[in-house]
Amino acid sequence: MSSKTKLLFVDDHEMTRRLFLEAVSNDSLIIETACEGQDALTKLRTFPADIVFTDIKMPVMDGLILLEKIRIHYPNIFIVVVTSSDRIEDAVQAMKAGAYDYIHKPFDPDVIMTVIESITGHKKILEENLFNGIDRRKDYRFENIVGCDPIMLQIFDKINDVAITNATVLLTGETGTGKDLVAAAIHYKSHRKEGPFIRVNCAALTETLSNSELFGHEKGAFTGAISQKKGYFEIADGGTIFLDEIGDLPIPTQVSLLHSIESRTFQRVGGTKMFKANTRIICATNKSLPTMVKENLFREDLFYRINVVCIDIPALCKRKSDIPVLANYFLKKFCTETKKNIPRISDAAMKILTQYNWPGNVRELSNIIENAVIFCKGKEIVPANLLKIGEKPHKKAFTLNLSSWSLPRAEEMIIRKALAETNGNLKQAASELNIARGTLYSKMKRYGIQKP
Ligand SMILES: Nc1ncnc2c1ncn2[C@@H]1O[C@H](COP(=O)(O)OP(=O)(O)O)[C@@H](O)[C@H]1O
Ligand SMILES: [Mg+2]
Known part of the structure; x- marks a missing residue:
């Protein structure tokens, strides 16, 4: 097996083909070119390419059709589409159709090399897995994500594909x-x-420091920058950066992020050197970015860049068949954690769970079951164990099984229970707990308890 990576570059303009050859020619690559889709397929019969770079708009057979044919006939070839930078929607369409990545004209040799390196790294792991008898594409075990609803099964497929x-x-x-x-x-x-x-919580980034948090800074870049510091992008090199609550990213940082995605490089604050960013980006938000774009709160160009593949996870009330499965999963999980033996959820309790509409989604279900496990005395969870959504929350004194818990864990549970019983009224909960409201608030923060 030759260790050289074989590239086929497809574009109808001779000039562009020449520019590509000039941009990337090096000893570790063997490059062939083709002038449109049909020509590319003919070349592939004799040239076993690892990667095909293809233009989209071409006469006779365009790039998207070529992509489809390659996916069918040569499933092991990685496809990278080449678009002009104002045609991001083409790239989006191509990614959805199975392209591995996209690059822009005019070519940046560094970007091309980054893409090639990423693919060869990926190929190596695929080959190793194949030798170990594992086909990653068939790996449907989602140990931590529970779901049986058809929508969730589709999401599992999408996760595998993407x-x-x-x-x-x-x-x-x-x-x-x-x-x-x-x-x-x-x-x-x-x-x-x-x-x-x-994982980066964008809501927690301040406008003044967010660029430095994400991209790092050089010594002396600003008051307080006493030494050079790596940003999250650099720390995540070779891995994934998860930008949670992306809707809360300050606008100036949105600009830097967009630039970084486009150029696949980043610059530390106060620095001049550009660093290569081999970091995959995943973003999440509970906000409507299209609405934010309309209101000028989120940059439209950045929205298109990050919305290449979108996975929308439906609210729990939209996938009711997942409720019993999740409830039983959490029952087992919290029984193991608390060393309790509660084999089941009673039919009456399950009925309440499936009829409730879960505004807090899976997190709320998890909290309710966790509480139920704590307060359950028998062998099954009964409606009385279900705080808030049960008929009547019992207001008995806390009788906790503390033996298997650490002190902070017990404190957290007592606070959660007080909040649940007072329907989230902080003042009342603090008074029941006999502590000041400020103390309650800081403890909630420490344990990551959201204000209900
Ligand atoms: N399908 C699922 N299977 C198992 N646990 C889940 C599932 N969905 C959510 N959870 C759990 O619910 C809680 C909230 O999920 P999280 O991923 O933090 O939600 P989000 O980021 O959308 O707010 C976490 O404890 C998570 O482990
Ligand atoms: Mg989250």
């Missing part, structure tokens, strides 16, 4: 639907899984 590409992914859905989980699944199913998975 994980093997380098595409930027946008995850949309209400809070608590599982966006974090899906982002992690994409990373751990990709060839980047040995690399870092870095």
Whole structure:
């Protein structure tokens, strides 16, 4: 097996073909060219390319049809489409049709080399997995994501499909639907899984510091920059950066992010050097970005860049068949954690769970079951164990099984229970707990308890 990577470059303009050859020729590559789709297919009969770079608009057979044919006849070839930078929708269409990545004209040799390196790295892992008898495309085990609803099964397929590409992914859905989980699944199913998975909460970035947080800074770049610091993009090199709550990214940082995605490079604040960014980007939001674009709160060009592949995770009430499965999954999980033995959820309790509309989605269901497990005395979860959504929350004194918990864990649970019983009234909950409201608030923050 030759170690050289074989490229086929397809474009109807001779000049463009020449520019490509000039941009990327090096010793580790063997490059052939073709002048349109049909010509490319003829070349592929004798030239076993690893990667095909193809233009989209071409006479006779255009790039999208070529892409489809290659996917059918040569499923192991990676396809990268070449578009002009004002035709991002072509790239989006191509990614959806199975292209691995896209690049822009005019060519940036560094971008092309980054794409080639990413593909050869990916290929290597695929080959290793094949030798180990694992076909990643058939790996449908989603241990951490539970779901049987047809919509969720479609999402599992989509995760599998997109994980093997380098595409930027946008995850949309209400809070608590599982966006974090899906982002992690994409990373751990990709060839980047040995690399870092870095989650950044964009809502927590301040306007003044967000560029430096994302891209790093040089020593002395601003007051307080006492030493050089790597940003999240650099830390996530070779892996995935998960930009959560992307709708909250300050506008100036949106500009830098867009530039970084387009050029696949980034610059530290106060620096002049451009660094290569071999970082896959996954974004998530519970906001409507199209609406934000209309209101000038989110840049339209950035929206198109990150919306290459979109996975929308439906609210829990839209996939009711998942409720019993999830409820039983959480029952098992929290029983293991608390070392309790509660084998089932009673029919009456399950009825309440399936009829409720879950505004807090899976997170709320998880919290309710966690509470139920804590307060359940028998061998099954009964309606009285279901806080808030049960008929009447019982207002008995806390009788907690503390033996298997750490002190902070017990404190967290007591706080959660007080909040649930007072319907999220902080003042009342604080008074029941006999602490100041400020103390309650800071403890909630520490344990990551949202204000209901
Ligand atoms: N399909 C699922 N299977 C198992 N657990 C889930 C599922 N969806 C969400 N969860 C759990 O619910 C909680 C909220 O999910 P998360 O991914 O943080 O939601 P989001 O990021 O959309 O707010 C997490 O504890 C997560 O593990
Ligand atoms: Mg989240």
